Amino acid sequence: MAIAEFASALLSIPKALSVNAAQDATELVAKLRAYHNSSQTQIEKEQLKWFGLDLQAGKLRDCKASGVFEPAVSKIKSLKYATEAAITILRIDDMIKLDKEQKKGGHGDECM
Amino acid sequence: MTTGGIDDLCLKQIVEAGAMAVRRCKKADLKRIAKATGATLLTALANMEGEESVDASVIGNAEEVVQERICDDELILIRGPKARTAASIIVRGANDFMCDEIERSVHDALCVVKRVLESKQVVPGGGCCETALSIYLENFATTVVRVFLLSNETKSIFA
Numbered sequence: 001m002a003i004a005e006f007a008s009a010l011l012s013i014p015k016a017l018s019v020n021a022a023q024d025a026t027e028l029v030a031k032l033r034a035y036h037n038s039s040q041t042q043i044e045k046e047q048l049k050w051f052g053l054d055l056q057a058g059k060l061r062d063c064k065a066s067g068v069f070e071p072a073v074s075k076i077k078s079l080k081y082a083t084e085a086a087i088t089i090l091r092i093d094d095m096i097k098l099d100k101e102q103k104k105g106g107h108g109d110e111c112m
Numbered sequence: 113m114t115t116g117g118i119d120d121l122c123l124k125q126i127v128e129a130g131a132m133a134v135r136r137c138k139k140a141d142l143k144r145i146a147k148a149t150g151a152t153l154l155t156a157l158a159n160m161e162g163e164e165s166v167d168a169s170v171i172g173n174a175e176e177v178v179q180e181r182i183c184d185d186e187l188i189l190i191r192g193p194k195a196r197t198a199a200s201i202i203v204r205g206a207n208d209f210m211c212d213e214i215e216r217s218v219h220d221a222l223c224v225v226k227r228v229l230e231s232k233q234v235v236p237g238g239g240c241c242e243t244a245l246s247i248y249l250e251n252f253a254t255t256v257v258r259v260f261l262l263s264n265e266t267k268s269i270f271a
Contacts (some may be wrong), residue, residue, distance in 0.1 A: 003256060007249035014239030032239065034249045052238025062234035071224055072233035075241060 006083075014053060028053060031060055072084035115139050132177060133186060149174050152194030 014032055018025040032051065039048035052063035063069070113134040116128075128134045146153050151172025157164040175192030184206060201218060205211040227236055235241045 001251050001253070003253035007246040007253060010242045010246040010249070011243040013139075019240050029243075032243045033247060036240075036243045038195060039249055040251070041246070049244055050236050050240065052240030052243075054238065060187055061238075063238050063240050068237040069228075069234035070237040070241070071227035072235045073231040074227055075235050 003085075009099055018055060023053075023055055023058045028060070034076070035060060113139050113142055115142060118144035140189065144198070145190060145193075146172060147171075148196055148198035149190065150193075 009031070012030055014029050015025045018028045032053065035048045035051045038045045039051075047062075050062045050064035051060050052068060054061040054066075061068075115137055116135065118133055118135045133263075143155060145151070149172025152170040154166070154170060157166060159165045173188045173194035175194075177188065177190050179186055179188050181187075182202060196260065203211050203214045203218065205214055
């Protein structure tokens, strides 16, 4: 369950990328998932594992062939720290509730 | 090149010799130029004997030094420094905000290159890595659940 949720959380990255480029996020991410799924299940389609988003054309492309790379250290570190941050938030199981401040006078900020 | 000014008297000598002199440079710029051309920054011309002299070894080398006009600004370009290769990037844009944005982008890009050269490892970009990991973990998650259920069943059988 937790692993599956982590997996679906990872998909928010390609989704955010395609939304930022004003492309159809649902379609692109679904396609990308289909490509990677077949690359990992079928040996003859192993080459599909290099596929990533081409956001200027709104398509998928072979990132290895077109030379789109990221530094591995930054990828590993960002995944690590994102997980750490999530764990830190989940570890907090206390809630401190403050009573609402008493209203004084009539000219307080109503929007608060 | 100097951070200070050059007196007219000295300027005349330099012009007559057909040389180029640059005054009121930034010290940070001079330090960088000195590094690139193999020159040494001199704080004074005085030597140990109390006289003025310049040793030939303190002079740097470059293929070409020219003054060029780029968008209302006179720039002095030093091309092909001898000691080590260095490069300046001239950022041009519609307004200051655009230039700032370009500068930040270039800075980010250079940081990425730096990171890659440090670790010499890359992964394919464009959300490729995340999707592959996501699919792998999804498949892995199903196997974990299966093992977990199986062990519960076996427990109930053997209990």
